[in-house]
Amino acid sequence: MKNSVNIILCKDFIEYFLRVFQVSHYLKSCNGQGSASAPILVPVSSSNHHVELNMRSQSKNARYALMTLANEMSDKRKITEPVVRKNFKVILLYGVDKVSENNQRLIKWILDSSSDACKIIMTCQDESNLVDSIKSRCKLITIGVPSTREIVDILTYISKRESFDLPATFATTIASQSRQNLREAILALEACKTKNYPFIDGQAIPLGWEEVLEELSAEILDDPAPKRLFLARGKLQKLLVEFVPPKLILQKLVELFLKGIHTSVKREVYYWHAYYDKRLPVGASALLKLEEFVAKFMSIHRKSLSVGSQ
Template sequence: MVLAFLRDVFGPEKLKTNNELKKIELKGEFISSIDINVSISSQHVEVNLSDLHGYEKHVLESFINDPHTPSGKAVHCDRTNCRAIVIHAADKLSTDAQHYLLWLMEKYQGCNKIFFFCSDASKLQIIRHLCKIVKLLPASDSEIVEVLEFIAKQECIDLPHDLAKRIAENSKHNLRQAIRSFEASWKSNYSFKENQDILTGWEEDIAKIAKNIVEEQSPKQLYIIRGKLKNLIEHDVSPDFIFSTLKEELKKHLDAQCQAKLDALYQDFNNRDSGLILKAA
């Protein structure tokens, strides 16, 4: 949504985005610098707080401070000298980082505009009074169908209306997930049929996790796998889908005896989960 707004303001030519590795100097820290992943264009920069490793203050200050802005002088801001800073997962900002940002924003006189992209604005109480809050309602199924059919028309893909409706319903009002499912299902089996299976687009990621599990069992690998599973959950992928798909992918790398043991473990896990639900009810 933020990028759609910025494209409308600056034009699509100005928002041609590249992914880069940016070096940030860390003054007064134990390490002298860190490299972070950013998405950047001539008019904006995007960063995810999850990638900043606790150095939010240094990174955000480097983006906010404009070296071309004369200190203590009023600046006329327009589209030519205004740059957008998009902070994803902003509700993860620590209290200390928010106080520091508040100080920066109150004294800042440049033309950069900051967009805090978050799911819970109440966690940004310290800087909230300086911001204009825009609440985004989830897309309806009909709106998602309209977008899917528009994409299909642009790509010359014959998308049955009923299949588009099923993809929309399965996405649970998540437009990005609907588009991902549409693309994955199209790559898997085209031409489309009304009753064909709908993929989520995460099947390949889970298959790689299964392969990694079989290839190496170590504390380091466990840490990496946990991070990948956490990423799936953060993208609203159903835990039931994750583990059922992971089970099937693991079985592809195991012999018959191990497959039977895995099925038994999975069944036992499901029975325990159902028992907890019944007890809670």
């Protein structure tokens, strides 16, 4: 939902955004600490008019990524003809309330020093975790949570568009258990349908599984050391016990991994995704195959990082 709200704001902010909005995902090379340090690679998403950075998943390297982006935009601004200077670049920052105060103060500095080169849109879940210097410089927009009835209506609309039957009682159960979180409710519906359809009374409703996979993928992309495999096994086992379908876990992992790797190795990841997708059993017995895939990806990622650092 936060991503969707940001995109809507950007479309209003840039007049012709709808015509040219094509997002690409790649690794951004950022300057590390000290002139002799190796470049730091940070996953970003961007179009001609905006850049997205997940502050929560990149909390370790967020400082370097922010500095690099701000400097690049300022440099481009200096050489741009005044007649086209109205085409601002927008930086979308997710999870700002999850990063340290030092990184938040850096955002404040960018707000002060680069306002003529870029505009910043930030999202957070708890504004009380933001430093006052940021809150005083921003227009705060609070997005109210949807009611249970509104979530049920959206789930029903999705089921009609996707041509499957969704009993009203089951939709209400999902909406109630999702704690008024629309995105979580939609993901729970997807997981339930993949796990068991037609739906049955008392069917388990997995919640929060996407967040677990986002944390796992961020850890692996940051440090694909073999020791991570043991931690990955525990998280994958937890999801399977909570009835998250194995194919959905694999699909989401691939989606997250692809955003944080070199283009040169993406084809290999696609190959192994297809390989394990065909061989993935159902239920908890899929743990071994999921673990094999993660180990395979970690090996690919380690090799690509070692080649890139040479």
